[in-house]
Amino acid sequence: MSSLNPALILVLGALPALVLKGHLRAAYVLLLPVLSFLQLYTLPAGIRAEFEILGMLLTTLHLDRLSFMFAVIFHIAAFLLILYSLHTRDRLQQMATLIYAGCAIGAVLAGDLITLFIYFEAAALSSVFLIWARRTPASYGAGMRYLIVQVISGLLLLTGIILHARSSGSIEFTQMDPGTPGGALIFLAFGIKCAFPLLHNWLVDAYPQATVTGAVVLSAFTTKMAVYALATAFAGTEILIWIGLLMTAFPIFYAVIENDLRRVLTYSMINQLGFMVVGVGIGTELALNGTAAHAFAHILYKALLFMSMGAVLLRTGRINGSELGGLYKSMPYTAGFCVIGAASISAFPLFSGFVTKSMIMEAAALEGYTLAWLVLLFASAGVFHHSGIKIPYFAFFAHDSGIRCKEAPASMLCAMAIAAVLCIYIGVFPQTLYALLPYQIGYQPYTLTHVITQLQLLFFSALAFTWLVRQGLYPPELRSVNLDADWFYRKPGRWLAEHAMQSIVAGEQKMGVWIKRLSFSAGTRLHRHHGPQGLLAKTWPTGSMVLWVAFLLGVYLIFYYVY
């Protein structure tokens, strides 16, 4: 028991969740993350568990400060997500959530690359059901594309691991050089999972197609596993700074013109991941602390935002900004929680984003990355603009769409309330979070300068929004699809693949006719040898011959033993 991997409690414990029913199941699925968390908490520091397979020694459990911190937030997330999902009768989703969360925890506790790979893949596999479970044609296709991209990432990771193991002689999961072939492939594999620019489309494509709970669950784990993996393997790799900056900057333009509010959140998620990636790229203790802290806070407020949008989707059946508005009248609590999530992601003082994002910006400034700092500042203003204002504004306020619906179910409200309280708690008492960070450093977010400058930035962004809306300059919400990098594989790529396949299939057909003619004549001739013409159609002649052969062989064998 002492070295039992908490991940296994969730993964294996998920199976009975499929057969249990009613309140018993609700209690059971809520208890699982708690049990698993207790197990994590009682694991002694520095513990390792090993397992030998195919001549390799795997370290299935490896606990350090960074992995502990990610495991903690993954547990909190798992509990909230399960709570949030209690309204659904779809047991598949809860099982997938538990397994997925378990795999995410297993991945951050993995001590070697192969264990990491296994958990990564298992996480991809369990999570895709959260997309398919929506059971629409669009979600079916999106889930398929999601899985394919995850499998590609897995194949890159696997090849990278093999190359890395050959050159370094070790499969330990630790700092790596992205300049070696193995390191580069692993870097790329993590990059896909982390939604690097041009590799990001699986996320934007798939998450908005997931179920109400599915999108929330998905938002918590995969990308943060990737952030953890990047922080462990590639801390201080300078190119990550520039990749991260691109991630913070380009999605916000899409977020402004996107109509599907959950898709707005996915673009905003890439923006937030960008901050973390920049932190990893800077690689100083402050920056890595910032990345870890921001990931922690991000999981909570992003889940909160997705939860509120999920509640809207559940109650109204709609999620496009062009069809919503005025919902604060019907769903006041949900609206309130959404505003708290929006304030947190925008980094208002007293909310969680304020005490975590600033660490990364401070680290960038201290290392003298002026341009990087300016881009991050731009992205900070931008994130307030599209996540902080746009989401609550178009869903709950703006023009009243006339929709009147019920408030979200109690279980959803509970989950949102807890997430909201945590967002504020972290914002007000940041030291609780800081105590969990990988490095012990004194960082004080609440300085006069920081508070005032941040408020200036945010309120003037709000001013810009107000001004643009009142001037009629703000782009209206329109039903549309915005082309993104997935166009390349969904249009020309698809066309190419289909045509290549058609010609191969046609070629094989031709070959088949030829081969069939050849074999047919051979087969017919064989028939003639074995039986009279008239009996050609019957199957017995050949059969009886075989029978005779077998019989003779049997007789011979018996003779042999009897002498």
Added chain:
Amino acid sequence: MNRKKHRYWLDSPDNVRKLVYGLYALCAALMLLDFFYHKHTNFPFENWFGFFAWFGFIACVALVLLAKQMRKLVKRDEDYYGDV
């Protein structure tokens, strides 16, 4: 159709206008605060008067106007990929 609709505070355009004026006032106050304290900064340009305020405003306007232009390039019909 004589169903009485509850009128919310925000339903009145006057109240919305009040909110907007409140925001203007708050922004002005925040801008003026720059006169009254000493900024601890990493870059010299942060000390420019109202740097963060101007930056926030301009960044957002630029963001929205650019995104609007981008829409001309990337916007397609909702069923463009044929799976809705």
Added chain:
Amino acid sequence: MILLPHLELALLIPLLGGALVLLFRNRPRLREASSLFAGILLFLYITQLLGQYHGPSPVHTLLNISASLSIAFQLEPLGLVFALLASGLWVFTTMYSIGYMNGNSEKNLTRFYLFFSVSIAATMGIAFAANLFTLFIFYEALTLSTYPLVTHKQTSEARSGGRVYLGLLLGTSIMFFLTALVITWIRAGTLDFMPGGVLEDNTQGLAAVLLFTLFMLGIGKAALLPFYRWLPAAMIAPTPVSALLHAVAVVKAGVFSVLKISVYTFGIDYLATQEASVWILWLAVATMVIASIIALSKDNLKARLAYSTISQLSYIVIGAALAWPAAAMGGALHIVTHAFGKITLFFCAGAIYTVTKYTRVSQLNGLGHKMPFTFAAFLLAAFSVIGLPPFIGSWSKWLLIEGSVDTQHYIVLFAFALSTLLNCAYLLPIGLRAFFKPPDPAQTITGSGIQEAPLACLIPLCATAAATLLLFFYIQPLYDFLYPVFNS
């Protein structure tokens, strides 16, 4: 149980089972019970052999034709694993057959069970063959004994399929396999399987390439381009036949022969130094990719699975042709891992057919709620065949990819990746349609009475599906057991 010292018992048990089937031909229950009994007995016997195994046994000659030509058996790890696999899955298949054949009111069941037993006996002969000649004899016996099973339905379609089956398998084996065998005999003076091979001192360069190519083309059961058409043709057989023989015994006999010849006639090192397997490597890579693409274009469920099998068999041939211990090990493990996955897929296809008479993938929409176990099992097995962790198929794929990286065959690596993605594309939709696409309105009316397949079908398919997941964690003993074969 009294253990006879020699391996003939592995052949005798299924043959005796066959005799019992004949004896009880008028008592269906006894007939089926005796078939099942023989299966279990054989499996127990093979496990006993495994338990007592301490290194390769001495060669046991059954029949001496001349000084260097004999029918002889030998116990060695590769054969033992193959025998264990075939006999173990035979038990499941027999159980499944009982449900399937009765569920579909098939006729001529005595003949069916009889030839099933004979096929297994032939498979055991292949597994324990101590030399090429023995292997060849039982290889042909397997072809002949499965022919009546392929043409079981006795329709014109079945006969036409049967002719392609017989024509291609016998034709290639006589034209190429036999020729290669004779060449080997003349050059090496022996047909025995020896660690490290028998050709090192007598065959070099192009001759080695040609010889290896002849062997591989001759083993039509390994289904390389362009001689794989017999496998889709064989899909006309009842599904249990497709499941055991055309996912496990027959096709695996082919790739088992490939591995056995690569390891014991040529030798891995010899293959590498002479680059004897280069042509076959590219042929297998082409087969793997092309068959995957064809699979994607097939709407008939069994045809799609057949092409998937062709593609997966090429994995094993590539494992041998890469001429590298890790890759060959991957190939050997793939025989086992793919067997569990593919037999489950066929079991599911059969269960679906038994209940609904549907044969096409596009008919499956929305069936998942009526047959949840069948389709869940299908998905698990599909994940395994694709090679996703934590399913057993991922280990063999891991080793194969490791082999292609180690030998710096990056095109092969890329082909594996491409094939993996194609696997996803043609296997997953089958299960996913059932769960996540709404049923067609026309079918909701006719299909209102659909429920799960009979238990005799359901239990085996659930068991093998569970095995694809559980064996992921217990692959190590198998790996250790096979390790000496490839790392001498």
